[in-house]
Amino acid sequence: MQVWQEFWITGDVDGRGIPVSNPDGPLDHALFLLCARDTVKLLRNHASLALWVGGNEQVPPVDINRALKDDLKLHPMFVSNQTTKKQGKYLSQDSADPSKYLDGTRVYIQGSMWDGFADGKGNFTDGPYEIQYPESFFKNSFYKYGFNPEVGNVGVPVAATIRATMPPEGWSIPIFRKGIDGYIKEVPNPIWDYHKYIPYSKPGKVHDQIELYGHPKDLDDFCGKAQLVNYVQYKALLEGWTSFMWTKFTGVLIWKTQNPWSGLRGQFYDHLQDQTAGFYGCRCAAEPIHVQLNLASYYIEVVNTMSDELKDVAVEIQIWDLDGASPYYSVTEKIAIPPKKVKQIMEMEYPKMKNAKPVYFLLLKLFRVSDKEVLSRNFYWLHLPGKDYKLLEEYRQKTVPLEIGSNVSVSGSTYKVRMSVQNKSKKPAAESAASVSTMELHDGNGSHNISQEANSEVQKIGLWSKICRGAVVSRSGDNLRTVEVNGTDSGVAFFLHFSVHTSESSTQENYRDTRILPVHYSDNYFSLVPGEKMTVDISFEAPEGSKPMVILRGWNYHLNHAVTM
Known part of the structure; x- marks a missing residue:
């Protein structure tokens, strides 16, 4: 992890506005510099520290900026990685004592949009912060500069967070008004507007991305479709930047991971610390070795951010339709x-x-x-040019057979749960025997199966609740519980996600948020093609006296199976 470390100057309150607010920056410049130098001494030995930045969207006052530049000037040995005459001169002589430098190992940048970032001149050339067509991120025209210090997007949380943080008056979804130009304008209720809602449409520029899936019926439907869009938007954002890695772009920072209150702006986790699907879209796109689809050119790309050549690899390509068939399958030749x-x-x-x-x-x-x-591994849902995703509404009625396993380890109030989900649909006979799709996916620890260590730690095993007919509970070994959910359809188990709850009941009329938060998932909001199996590790702290349960839901899986601990 690399840290972009800013000092306490911000364009929000320093030197901007009408009238100009706080034009000279901090009231006590000497105290500011004392704190800055103390902070440098505190952080300078951290290996993750990448650079120092004077201010966000602003530079410090002249005297502070000059002092920081002097204090944080580079030691000659760190001036450049390239061999130059100047560097050769430094290295051929005794260099100054590094201990005399406050921190001579890292660059000081006077502001987040200066000195090589954005347009380098301090103009507002960061962003955008709004909904986009996913393919736009892959176009050369999307952003002109090498490093974008801030870019954001949408971030509505799940419906449970809306109900838990807002009164019932805030549970109504936006009104969708279609203009004469065909674009939809979302009009949020006053509470959403107050909480800085960023809409999923941009009239005149971007057609509504939630309406692509069908008009939302209620809060649950709206927030569920919002998670689909969140996932697509943030995955495309990072994959688009990565597609131009070192040819046009050198880096990008996402603004922001979270809102400091119950805001409805771009975020990876909400005010209650529940991750949105955008987090997992970003997580997928940010892996150091990554296969992806360029949504503008429709070329398959492989990203290697590592320092070594990637050899002896190939790409498997599978297409699945809504009828459960696989009309296209291919494996590339070996590549490097x-x-x-x-x-x-x-x-x-x-x-x-x-x-x-x-x-x-x-x-x-x-x-x-x-x-x-x-x-x-990278999974997409796509439509042909000029089409939309409304056919996915019918796909909700599919009943795909699943096998779900659980293994629970409890130590005091700490729970560690390993969940496995397998799509038991029959694969089309025409699919190539060379397919690697039946392999289990790696979990966060790089292992396929439940480890002996996890087995030895198990103190308490949860029993599966039979919530619907067709669920058959079986036991495998001493510690693993499995449930098989019968289904009549073959196809993709689409957009599955786990959540952790207490066993209390709740209704919309007498709403009580039953979720246990925060929870760490090794993955979530995932889809499985026929034959695939995924293992997800879940960890959390349970409130005293509670009886936690893990619930699985999905786009075409509504049985809400729960494992109670």
Whole structure:
């Protein structure tokens, strides 16, 4: 992790506004510098510290800026990584004593939009902070400068957070008003407006991204569709920047991970510390070795951010339609990707095929040829040009068979749960026997199965609740509980997600948030094609006296199976 460390100057309150607020920055410049120097001494030995920045969207007053530049000037040995005559001169002589420098190892930048960031001149060339077409992030015209110090997007949380943080008057969803130009303007209720709601449409520029999935019926429907959009937006944002890695872009910072209150702006986790689906979209896109689809060119790309060449790998490409069939399957030849590079592999053929379906799923897997280990997995839901996702409304009625396993370890109030979910749909017979799709996905620890260590720690095993007919509970070994959910349909188990609750009951009329927060998931908001299995590690602290339970829900899985502990 690399840390961008700013001092306490901000364009929000220093030197801006009408009239100009606080034009000379802090009231006591000497005290500011005393604190700044003390902070440098506190943090300078941390390996993760990348650079010092004078202020956010502003620079410090002249005297403070001059002092910080002098205090944080680079030691000659750190001036450049490139061999220059000047550097050779420094290295050929005795250098100054590094201990005399406050911190001579890192660059000082006077402000977040100066000295090489954004346009480098302090103009407002960060952002944007609004909804985009996902393919826009992959276009060369989207952002002009090498490093964007701030870019954001949407971030509505799940419906439970809205109900837990707002009175019932705030539970109404935006009004969708269609203009004569065909664009929809979302009009939020006054409470959402007060909480800085960023809409999922941008009239005149971006058609409403929630309406692509069908008009939302209520708060739960709106927030559920918002999670789909959150996931797509943040994954596309990072994949788009990564697609231009070191050819146009050098970096990007997302503003922001969270709101300091119950805001409805871009965020990865809400005011109650529950992650939005955008977090997991970002998490997918940010892996150091990554396979992705360029949504502008429709070329499959492999990203290698590592310092070593990536060899002996291939990409598996699967298309699944809403009928549970796999009309396209391919595995590339063995490829190699140079270090710190993005390599185009091949163009996606399916959208140009004669019988391409208007809505389909794409699964990409980058795997090592020698042992079939999956290095990167990336799942998309896509539509043909000019189409939308409204067919996914009907897909909610699918009943895909699942096998769900649980293993629980309890130590005091700390719970560690390992959940496994497998899509038991039958795979089409035509699919190639060379497919690696039946392999279990790696969990956060790089292991496939429940470890012996986890088994030995188990103190208490949860029993599955039979919430619907067709659920068959079985026991495997001493510690693993499994439940099989019968289903009549084959296809993708779409957009599954876990949540952790107390066993209390709640109704919309007498609402009580039953979630236990925060909870750490190794992954969430995931989809499984027929035959696939995923393992998710869950950890949390349970309130005293509570009986936690883990609940699984999904776009086409509404049985709310729970494991009670």
